[in-house]
Amino acid sequence: MKKTITIKDIAERLKVSVATVSRALRGSQEIKPETKEAVLKMAKDLDYHPNLLASSLSSKRSKIIGVVVPTINRFFWSNSIAGIENVAYTENYKVMIFQSSESYQKEIEIVETLANSRVDGIIIAFSKETENFDHIQRVIERDIPVILFERVTEEINTWKIQTDDFWGAKEITGHLIQQNRKKIAHIGGPLTLEVCRKRLEGYRSALLEHGIQPNPAWEVVLDDFSFEQAGEKMEQLWATPEKPDAIFCFADIIAIGAQHAALKMGISVPKQLAIAGFGNDITSRYLSPALTTMSQPSFEMGKTAATMLLDSIQQPEKKLDYKCISVKPTLVIREST
Amino acid sequence: MKKTITIKDIAERLKVSVATVSRALRGSQEIKPETKEAVLKMAKDLDYHPNLLASSLSSKRSKIIGVVVPTINRFFWSNSIAGIENVAYTENYKVMIFQSSESYQKEIEIVETLANSRVDGIIIAFSKETENFDHIQRVIERDIPVILFERVTEEINTWKIQTDDFWGAKEITGHLIQQNRKKIAHIGGPLTLEVCRKRLEGYRSALLEHGIQPNPAWEVVLDDFSFEQAGEKMEQLWATPEKPDAIFCFADIIAIGAQHAALKMGISVPKQLAIAGFGNDITSRYLSPALTTMSQPSFEMGKTAATMLLDSIQQPEKKLDYKCISVKPTLVIREST
DNA sequence: GTGAAAGCGCTAACAA
DNA sequence: TTGTTAGCGCTTTCAC
Numbered sequence: 075m076k077k078t079i080t081i082k083d084i085a086e087r088l089k090v091s092v093a094t095v096s097r098a099l100r101g102s103q104e105i106k107p108e109t110k111e112a113v114l115k116m117a118k119d120l121d122y123h124p125n126l127l128a129s130s131l132s133s134k135r136s137k138i139i140g141v142v143v144p145t146i147n148r149f150f151w152s153n154s155i156a157g158i159e160n161v162a163y164t165e166n167y168k169v170m171i172f173q174s175s176e177s178y179q180k181e182i183e184i185v186e187t188l189a190n191s192r193v194d195g196i197i198i199a200f201s202k203e204t205e206n207f208d209h210i211q212r213v214i215e216r217d218i219p220v221i222l223f224e225r226v227t228e229e230i231n232t233w234k235i236q237t238d239d240f241w242g243a244k245e246i247t248g249h250l251i252q253q254n255r256k257k258i259a260h261i262g263g264p265l266t267l268e269v270c271r272k273r274l275e276g277y278r279s280a281l282l283e284h285g286i287q288p289n290p291a292w293e294v295v296l297d298d299f300s301f302e303q304a305g306e307k308m309e310q311l312w313a314t315p316e317k318p319d320a321i322f323c324f325a326d327i328i329a330i331g332a333q334h335a336a337l338k339m340g341i342s343v344p345k346q347l348a349i350a351g352f353g354n355d356i357t358s359r360y361l362s363p364a365l366t367t368m369s370q371p372s373f374e375m376g377k378t379a380a381t382m383l384l385d386s387i388q389q390p391e392k393k394l395d396y397k398c399i400s401v402k403p404t405l406v407i408r409e410s411t
Numbered sequence: 412m413k414k415t416i417t418i419k420d421i422a423e424r425l426k427v428s429v430a431t432v433s434r435a436l437r438g439s440q441e442i443k444p445e446t447k448e449a450v451l452k453m454a455k456d457l458d459y460h461p462n463l464l465a466s467s468l469s470s471k472r473s474k475i476i477g478v479v480v481p482t483i484n485r486f487f488w489s490n491s492i493a494g495i496e497n498v499a500y501t502e503n504y505k506v507m508i509f510q511s512s513e514s515y516q517k518e519i520e521i522v523e524t525l526a527n528s529r530v531d532g533i534i535i536a537f538s539k540e541t542e543n544f545d546h547i548q549r550v551i552e553r554d555i556p557v558i559l560f561e562r563v564t565e566e567i568n569t570w571k572i573q574t575d576d577f578w579g580a581k582e583i584t585g586h587l588i589q590q591n592r593k594k595i596a597h598i599g600g601p602l603t604l605e606v607c608r609k610r611l612e613g614y615r616s617a618l619l620e621h622g623i624q625p626n627p628a629w630e631v632v633l634d635d636f637s638f639e640q641a642g643e644k645m646e647q648l649w650a651t652p653e654k655p656d657a658i659f660c661f662a663d664i665i666a667i668g669a670q671h672a673a674l675k676m677g678i679s680v681p682k683q684l685a686i687a688g689f690g691n692d693i694t695s696r697y698l699s700p701a702l703t704t705m706s707q708p709s710f711e712m713g714k715t716a717a718t719m720l721l722d723s724i725q726q727p728e729k730k731l732d733y734k735c736i737s738v739k740p741t742l743v744i745r746e747s748t
Numbered sequence: 749g750t751g752a753a754a755g756c757g758c759t760a761a762c763a764a
Numbered sequence: 765t766t767g768t769t770a771g772c773g774c775t776t777t778c779a780c
Contacts (some may be wrong), residue, residue, distance in 0.1 A: 465757035
C-alpha cells in the first residue's frame with residue numbers, strides 16, 4: 075500500500091505551512107504566485123490527490139447534489155437527469171444519482187444517506203408509494219435545500235417544478251374528442267401520486283366540458299408501470315359491454331403496452347381505437363402506428379430544477395420565496411389517433 | 412441553524428465516552444446491552460444523524476461503490492445498474508451512479524472524483540472516446556478495486572465482465588445466413604470500442620465461414636449512438652450499387668433507427684430486407700415488425716459485477732486471481748428477420 | 749502572504 | 765466493558 079500523499083507532505087518538502095498549501099491548491103487570491111506554482115508543481119510531482127471527505131468535513135460544503143428518482147430506466151427521468159447535470163457541471167457541482175425503485179422504504183434510506191453525507195442539496199421525485207413526507211421535512215429542517223421534481227406534494231413547503239398535468243391531460247383528451255371520439259377510456263397510474271390524480275382529473279374535465287359523462291368502467295388504474303399490466307388493462311377495457319373508441323394512457327410506456335395488446339387482439343389503431351400517451355418517450359415515434367402523446371420538456375425541467383437548487387444553495391436567505399414552477403407539455407400528434 | 416448533534420453530545424448527557432457511543436451506534440459486541448439501549452434512545456431523543464463523511468474519513472471505508480456508465484438512458488445500462496444495486500443493497504453498500512455521456516474528459520473527472528471521495532470500489536464501462544486507460548491504472552494503484560464492465564480493454568489487468576460479443580455477432584449473422592440472406596450489411600459502432608470491433612469481427616467470421624466474402628461497402632460505422640444517424644446509414648447502404656438483403660446492427664437502438672428509415676423508404680421488412688439488432692432493448696419487441704436481436708442478461712451481469720467487486724473489497728488478498736467473465740447472449744428471433 | 753493552531757465528527761488502538 | 769487519546773486530511777480564524 076503506497077502511502078497516501080497529503081497536503082502535509084507537500085508542506086514539509088516545500089517548508090511552508092499546510093495552510094499555505096491548502097490555499098494554493100484552492101487558488102486563493104492571497105497567495106504569492108511563485109508559492110502557488112511551487113505547490114502545484116510539488117503536488118503533481120508527488121502525485122497528490124485531495125481527500126474530498128476531509129475537505130467537505132471541514133468546509134461543510136461538498137459540491138455534490140443528490141438526485142433521487144423512482145427509476146433511471148425511463149426516458150423522462152434519465153433525460154431530466156441529463157438536464158440537471160448539464161447545469162450542475164457548469165457550476166462545478168457533481169451529481170449523485172439514486173433510484174428508489176418506487177419503494178418508500180428505499181427512498182427514506184437514500185434521503186437519509188444523502189443528508190448524512192452532507193450533500194449540498196437534493197432534487198427528488200417521489201416513489202409511487204410515498205404518502206408521508208416527514209423524511210423530506212426533516213431534511214429541510216437540517217437546512218439542506220430540497221427541490222421537489224415532477225412528483226410533488228402540497229404538504230411540503232419548498233421549491234417545486236412539475237408538469238401541468240391537469241392541463242396536459244385535458245389537452246390530449248380534448249384532441250381525442252376533436253377526432254370525433256366519444257367513448258374515451260383512461261388507463262391511469264397509482265392514485266397515491268398527485269401526478270396521476272391530476273391527469274385523471276384533466277381527462278374527466280375535458281369530457282365534462284364537452285358534455286360527455288365519464289364512465290367509471292373506462293377508468294382503470296395500474297399499480298405498476300409495466301408493459302404487461304398495460305396489456306392486461308387493455309384486454310379488460312375491450313371486454314366492457316360497450317367498447318371504448320379511444321384510450322388516453324397515463325404514460326407512453328403504458329400506451330405502448332396497450333397498443334401492442336390491441337394490435338395483437340386484431341384491433342385496428344387508430345381506426346377502431348385511438349391511443350394516446352403522455353411523455354413523448356424516445357421510442358414512441360418509432361412505433362407503428364407512431365404514438366400521439368404530450369411532450370414534456372424533461373431536459374429543460376432538469377435544468378430549471380438544478381438552477382433553482384444552486385440558487386438556493388448559494389443564497390440561503392432567499393429561502394422564503396419558494397417557487398412552484400408548472401410547465402405546460404405540448405401535444406404531439408402522430409398516427410395513433 | 413440548529414446546532415448539529417454529534418456523538419459528543421450524546422456522550423456528555425449520558426456521562427460516557429464518545430468511544431462508547433460510537434461502539435453502541437455501530438452495534439459493537441463489546442458493549443453492555445443497557446448502555447447500548449441508552450445510547451440509542453438518547454440518539455433518537457436528540458435527533459442525532461451520523462456524519463458519514465467523518466465516519467469514512469476515519470475508518471477509511473465508505474460503504475459506497477461508484478458506477479460509471481456512458482449513459483443511463485439506455486436499457487442495457489440502466490438494467491445493469493439495477494443488477495448492481497440488487498446485490499450491493501443486500502450487503503449494505505450504497506451505489507453512486509455517474510454518467511460519462513460518452514466523454515473521455517468527463518470520465519476522467521468522474522473517476523478522479525470517485526477515487527478522491529474514497530469510494531470502496533468502482534465499476535466502470537468506458538466511454539466511446541476512451542482509448543487511454545491511465546486514469547484507471549492510477550485508481551488501481553491507489554488500491555481501489557475496479558471492475559471493467561462490458562466495455563472493457565485488454566490493457567488493464569483487473570476483474571472484467573463482458574458479453575461474448577464475437578460469439579454473439581457470429582451467432583446472429585449465422586441466423587441471417589440461415590434465413591437465406593447472402594448480402595448482409597453491418598452497421599457498427601465506433602471502433603475505438605473493443606465491443607464494436609468484436610461484433611464486427613464476429614460478423615465477418617460468420618460470413619467467411621459460410622464462404623461469403625465481406626463487402627467493405629456494406630460495413631459502415633457510426634460515431635454516435637443515435638436513431639438519426641442509424642437512419643442516415645440505412646439510406647447510405649440502400650444506395651450501394653447492389654443493395655443488401657439483410658442488416659445486422661450493432662445495437663437495438665441502431666436497428667430501430669434503421670428499420671424506421673427502411674420502412675419510410677418503402678422497403679418491406681423482413682421481405683426485402685431483414686434487420687437484426689443486439690441487446691434486446693425493452694421496446695424492441697413492441698416494434699412492428701418486432702426486432703430479432705441478441706439478448707444480453709444485463710441484470711445478471713450487473714449482479715455478477717457487484718459480487719466480484721464486493722469480493723475484492725472484502726478480501727483484498729485475492730487480488731491476484733483476476734477473473735474475466737464472458738457472458739454468452741442468446742438469440743431472440745422475432746419478426747424482423 | 750504566511751503560519752500556528754483549533755477544530756470538523758468520527759474511529760481505533762491501547763489501557764484500564 | 766469502557767475510557768483515553770491520537771489521529772483521518774483538510775479548512776479557517778486569528779496573528780504576525
